[in-house]
Amino acid sequence: MVELLIYAAATLIGIAFLLALFRFFKGPSAADRVVAFDVLTIIAITVIIFIALAEGRGIYLDVALVYGLLSFLGVIVVARYLERGL
């Protein structure tokens, strides 16, 4: 029962990842791509948590935390660049 629910959630997240990837490649402007990238990083954090659940290893949660920090900084820097240049 629980494993079935976890598989269903993982499938939904896979579809969500593909939809965000579609917006990332379609654009049309650079800001649209950055928004899609922001959503993709949030989905990636969730995927890392699913991997930690599947493997049963809590050390992967540290990876999720550090990834969230770095991707947040990346989005901020790219937005600043789009706003007024480096």
Place this chain on the structure above:
Amino acid sequence: MTDTPLGILGGILLVAGAAFLLLGSLGLVRMPDLYNRIQAGTKATTLGTLLTLAGAACLQPAWGLKLLLIGMFILLTNPISSQVLARAAHRMGIVKSQQTVVDHLAEDTGEKS
């Protein structure tokens, strides 16, 4: 991963969080302009991630503190990144949808929208 009541609650929370992530991505594809896409892509995914974290905490109660830390972090950083993105898009001059009726930032800076 046993079928305890707490485990089943965790599984249901995981599915709910994944559904909110899917709705956020669907909004990202279907919304008409950039500002609406930011709206869909930030709020729905924040809620989806928080629900997923809660579900994982129900399945593995020993990870609760670390999952709470990740949740606090997401709750702090997601609004900041979306606000910075929206301001950058506004200053870049991204065109708004035809159905937009009010633009407070343009009114405050005194430009014609």
